[in-house]
Amino acid sequence: MLPMIRDDIKQATVQAMKAGEKQRTAALRLIAAKIKDRDIEQRTSGKDVGDDDLVIEVLQKMAKQRRESIQMYEDGGRDELAQQERDELVVIEEFLPQTMDEAQTMAAIESVKADLGATSIKDMGRVMAELKSRHGATLDMAKASGWVKGALA
Template identity: 40%
Template sequence: MSLQDQLNNDMKDAMRAKDTIRLGTIRQLRSAIKNKEIETGKPLEDDAVIGVITTQCKQRREASQMFRDNARLELAEKEDAELVILQAYLPTQLDEAELRAIISEIIARVGATSPQDMGKVMGPVMAKTRGCAEGKLVNQLVKELLAG
């Protein structure tokens, strides 16, 4: 079953269960997927859908932090609840040790030796970890490994 089929089924289940947060989150996600399909002019494969979900997760994290900074805890909690729902559709996230191993292997493969080589490393790392790691963490680890 494709990810979009799963989203459709989960949306129907949320309607039946009257789960408004899950229903709203899935509807927003399906809308973002549809917009991306219109933008690209073709139906999205599961990898592209994972990219859209990752973007939605990042937006929820940023919004939650912004609401917390402005003492709007009820809105931050709503964003956090939506984030949990979205993360259920992503592949299992890599832990820091696995990420370090992948980054080290790519650094050795491309011959990167200094922080100036970060661009050479980030592209292949992000391609290999798409949907399985947060870009901010990858960026931090690449900087750390290239610096030391």
């Protein structure tokens, strides 16, 4: 059986605690707490999502929040808070799968377009949904959205 991201996070937390890395330990505990919240949410929703998919979804959301916070703190001249967010982002990104680059994303978009027979901007929703189901864990959906729009225009 393949090790799951959740297990990797637990191991990293133990290692960080033993090494006395307070900031890293705090970031890892924050990740674990968010995952636990999502687990509880998942149980009540009745939907069945693979464990790694659930963890990746949580991590992607946390990374996006950190990026937005960094921007806001920098705009507000709060460099120490921006740095704290950057440090957390580094820890979060450690556990995310490598995201697809532009060339890989464009190839995936073309593949989905061909499979669905998508030709116009009206097909954008279908293309995006299929892209997310095929490559959700390794795709930056915000960037992909603009590229899909360009590919269908």
